[in-house]
Amino acid sequence: MRMPNEIDWERVRVLLDQLYEATENLEDLFPGRKFTLDGHLVGSVGEVVASYMFGLNLNPASTKGHDAVSSSGRPVEIKLTQGKSVAIRHRPEHLLVLCRPKGSKISVVFNGPGAIAWEAAGSMQKNGQRSIGIKKLAELDALLDDAARLPLLRQVPF
Template structure:
């Protein structure tokens, strides 16, 4: 595929995604994977995304829990340096469009993967999926953000 046509196709897809999910921009500048992950989580979990960008959290559950959502297609997720989110959901999106939940629980539990680290220039810590999966195993079921009843 020729690069100019590929860019045109991607931009057309982004435009169609934005029309279907107007809460997200789906820009190709590094936010695309994150925006896709947020929509996947919103559709499957009991939460609604905030309109536009909000500081520290991406959405809220029906019972008022604020949630930060992080998405990757690689072997690590990010965790903020400057705050501990109320709740944190981290997913890995696979090339076939499915995803795996890596972490779902209080941000304070996920924070154990980065506590003691020095601040970074990007204001984000990188955390391996395996480290977050180990911490996820410690989260009681009642501390997780539930999936929607119809999922």
């Protein structure tokens, strides 16, 4: 799936901010209970944003293995978080990790060979996932040369 040429990214930003506001309001109503944005919602946002930024062709939703394919044919796993870590289920060919803390812009935390992140991730959890911190991913990303990265085509304006 290719991204449409015209996307109202300001509207996307407003909708995401409304989701963040809704979770904060729910947490105010129910102290001690967390209402985090995760799962398919955040995953899908990350996929469409990464597709726009890097010119990726998205695989059908819920495709096992990788979320997209680069213009050079490289399979790409995409993660978006508002937290301090991401979880990976397999060793991806290429890994893109984006982060958008509440009230901040989306940034690229890691853009490189998935094997590097896989080897640095924690041990396998009972749910079949391995967790790796955003800080660790940023450190690994800083060691990569440009040839290991997907070329950034466009910034997201939020």
